[in-house]
Amino acid sequence: MSTMVLERRQAAVRHADPRALRLALFTDSYSPQLNGVALLLGRLVEAVRARGATVRVYTTSDPAGAEADDVRRWPSVAFWAYPEHRLALPTQPRVRRELRAWRPTLVHAASPFGMGLAARAAARAMGVPFVTSYHTHWSAYSSFYQMGALRGTAWHYLRWFHNGGARTYCPTQAVQDELAARGFQHMALWSRGVDSARFNPSYRSPALRARLGVTDDMVLAIYVGRLGAEKGLGVALRGMREVMRAAPGRVRCAIAGDGPYTEAARKLAPEGTVFMGRLTGDALSEFYASADVFMFPSATDTFGNVLLEAMASGLPVVGADVGPTRELLAEHTGVTFAPGDAADFARQLLDLVHNGSRRGGLGRNALGFARRCTWDRVWDSLVDDYCAVTAGVSSGA
Numbered sequence: 001m002s003t004m005v006l007e008r009r010q011a012a013v014r015h016a017d018p019r020a021l022r023l024a025l026f027t028d029s030y031s032p033q034l035n036g037v038a039l040l041l042g043r044l045v046e047a048v049r050a051r052g053a054t055v056r057v058y059t060t061s062d063p064a065g066a067e068a069d070d071v072r073r074w075p076s077v078a079f080w081a082y083p084e085h086r087l088a089l090p091t092q093p094r095v096r097r098e099l100r101a102w103r104p105t106l107v108h109a110a111s112p113f114g115m116g117l118a119a120r121a122a123a124r125a126m127g128v129p130f131v132t133s134y135h136t137h138w139s140a141y142s143s144f145y146q147m148g149a150l151r152g153t154a155w156h157y158l159r160w161f162h163n164g165g166a167r168t169y170c171p172t173q174a175v176q177d178e179l180a181a182r183g184f185q186h187m188a189l190w191s192r193g194v195d196s197a198r199f200n201p202s203y204r205s206p207a208l209r210a211r212l213g214v215t216d217d218m219v220l221a222i223y224v225g226r227l228g229a230e231k232g233l234g235v236a237l238r239g240m241r242e243v244m245r246a247a248p249g250r251v252r253c254a255i256a257g258d259g260p261y262t263e264a265a266r267k268l269a270p271e272g273t274v275f276m277g278r279l280t281g282d283a284l285s286e287f288y289a290s291a292d293v294f295m296f297p298s299a300t301d302t303f304g305n306v307l308l309e310a311m312a313s314g315l316p317v318v319g320a321d322v323g324p325t326r327e328l329l330a331e332h333t334g335v336t337f338a339p340g341d342a343a344d345f346a347r348q349l350l351d352l353v354h355n356g357s358r359r360g361g362l363g364r365n366a367l368g369f370a371r372r373c374t375w376d377r378v379w380d381s382l383v384d385d386y387c388a389v390t391a392g393v394s395s396g397a
Helices: 003-015 036-050 092-102 115-126 148-162 173-181 206-211 233-246 262-268 281-289 305-312 323-328 342-354 356-371 375-390
Strands: 022-026 054-060 071-074 077-079 082-087 106-109 130-133 167-170 187-189 219-224 251-256 274-277 293-296 317-320 334-337
Touching: 022 036, 022 092, 022 115, 036 054, 036 305, 036 375, 054 092, 054 115, 092 115, 106 115, 106 375, 115 130, 115 148, 167 173, 167 375, 173 187, 173 323, 219 233, 219 281, 219 305, 219 342, 233 251, 233 262, 233 342, 251 281, 262 274, 281 305, 293 305, 293 342, 305 317, 305 323, 305 356, 317 323, 317 342, 334 342, 334 356, 342 356
Parallel strands: 022 054, 022 106, 054 071, 106 130, 130 167, 167 187, 219 251, 219 293, 251 274, 293 317, 317 334
Antiparallel strands: 077 082
16 A cells, blocks of 8 residues: 555545444345354444444345344345355345435445445445455355366456455455456455453363363363365365374364354264354353363365454464465464375374473463454454545555
8 A cells, every 4th residue: 555545545534433433234145144244243233332333234135134113134045056145136226225215325246246235326326435345255166066167257246346345355365366367456454353251261171071071181172163165175175094003092173153164074073073063152162261272174165254253262274275264373383284185184183292392382382472353443444445446535456
């Protein structure tokens, strides 16, 4: 970013009042859906409101989600290739009527399909500032959900969609660099934080470890997240079989979460693996803190929110060697393995099993890193940039 652009942005932010911000957030994924994007956007809404701004969410219907004045829902259907994701395509006349009546000063699309596509067209037609955020590596997901034929065209569409806005918010520098290489413009970093009061080593539970069959001289390796083919869980479970053969009686594996890959994961998992189902609240906090190593085999995530939760719980990470994960592990908070290589995963995990000193050092580094990732810093930066966009300041990207 040039010095002139930075000075203009700082001046705009100094004179901007977040209380004048009226944010229309369009998304295909929102509460009561339980996934990383929905949880993040729920936090976003709370944080923007806490800073004095007004927010209205435009999203898809959900059997358990009620429409309210601040959450408007459109009829939707489950996406055939990814049933947990819902799609709606509101008519342009209705979207424009809604936005004209509500008078937003900024429109943010958090999905490039359905609701986001409607938001893009309406905002551009009305002359309202428009921004997007990049959450899902759709071109990579296409390989796992019978959409391989779309992979070649996905980047053309995504570039067209995101370049129609004043910003594309990226979760990591690695993602931003990849998108820039593919011709995306006007990008800015929107990182993530973690609630260190909710996720921290104080939740460690000897009782939970005992229920899982973990003794003091054993290592508990865990996974938390959606059980989907794209998450690389099959790689981790095949690698775990090798680990247990090489170190019998030294390692226990436990998995929290659910999804379409659950049955396949159960078949791949080595004997003794515990499937916890979906955990929330204190149960999730205890699960993290009671483990010794966190497994993150995904090569498709743009940002692993669970990585920060695990680090805040004091866990070292064994993660796939891809840009976003490598960026989070750069401060010696874990180790990486070749994506898709179960044997390499096993080698890296075995080294941590046998080397308690190294495992402990990485865990302490992870804890220190996570404690610097505060949500307040993240939200202050994003709201400042929202104000810069409404003031007409370019990203300088």
